[in-house]
Amino acid sequence: MKVLQPEAIRKLAERKGQNNSPVLSLYLNIDPSNAVNRRGGHKVALDGMLREIESQIKDDEQLKHFQEDAEWVRQKAEYHLPKGKSLVLFCDVSDSFFFEENLPVRMANQAWLGKTPYVRPLLEAWDEHARYGVVVADREKARFFLIAMGEIHEVAEINQEPPVKHRSAAGSDHMRSQMILQRRADKYSEEFLRDVVDKLRDVSLEYSVEKLVLAGPEEVTAELHRLLPKALLLKVMDRVKISINSKASEVLEQSYPAIERIEREQEREMVHEMVTMAHKGKGPSAKAVIGFEATLSAANQGRIYRLLYPNGYRVPGHQCVSCDVLLDHAPADNKCPYCSKALTETEDVVWPLSERVLSTGGKVEEIRDQEARLELVSAGEIGAYLR
């Protein structure tokens, strides 16, 4: 997931092909929590996207190149070990260019054939998800971590230069020299912590870090806290006691409660604001809707900016395969009210609904916080901010 840093994404986007042959870019939703995907639904979706591109290629040479790329992508999707929620693939087989990444977030299914890898969804995912910085420091070493989309990466490390050794004085001067050495050591230690602060500032800027956790021995994080400039101080959300040699997974585990607190709070605000907005204005000028029917109708009109529903929420419904409309109830004749074709019953309409929202450029939020869930459920279970 290191690729998600904008710098790396841009580099990818600027990649020059060797022989003027196009790159196939693919975003595939492989979320195993969706029953359809567990039955291989993502492969069906992939096939549909590839066929559509293929049908538009007129040139024989280009078609041959595309089929090579499509084959590689199919193999990847076929033998891919389920990891994360989305699979991102870029390839140009004739140029030996292959790129593969798993993302822990849901992305809209899409495939593109173009001169360069289609990176916009990656940049959007970067913008959409907060980055948290964690510095783990003691008096000799500091490690810098980035947490984004629930994953952790170690991005930098600095070490204290060993202090210059001094000859120890003998006799009655011994006590005095001990004090001098101690003072010198304190000075070295503070200088090192100042270096840590400088590095922390660099890392925060480089990765657009929104919030920080200071980790390490209690007295070190206290001193770091004291040394931080105001801009960084305002980002600090917690101090945790942790050993400098902790594994990245332990750093994530220790920092997560603070992150979770913030994200849960955001969920509560998001739900509360949406419910308030939906109650305020109804009709075509409404800025939010609540309730299943109103939400489906807004989705059918492509008006959803951000969809909110409780994590794990499922509702059976109906879908028109012809005009793609989604319905909670079928009319008595089981015909689509828009195009009169027969409706298909589906065990869960929330999934195709969220796919629809993603594919029209909207966002999907699964609400986990208990209080936010209660407010959402009592207001109408599902709702959305509208464009």
Ligand SMILES: [Zn+2]
């Ligand atoms: Zn229809």
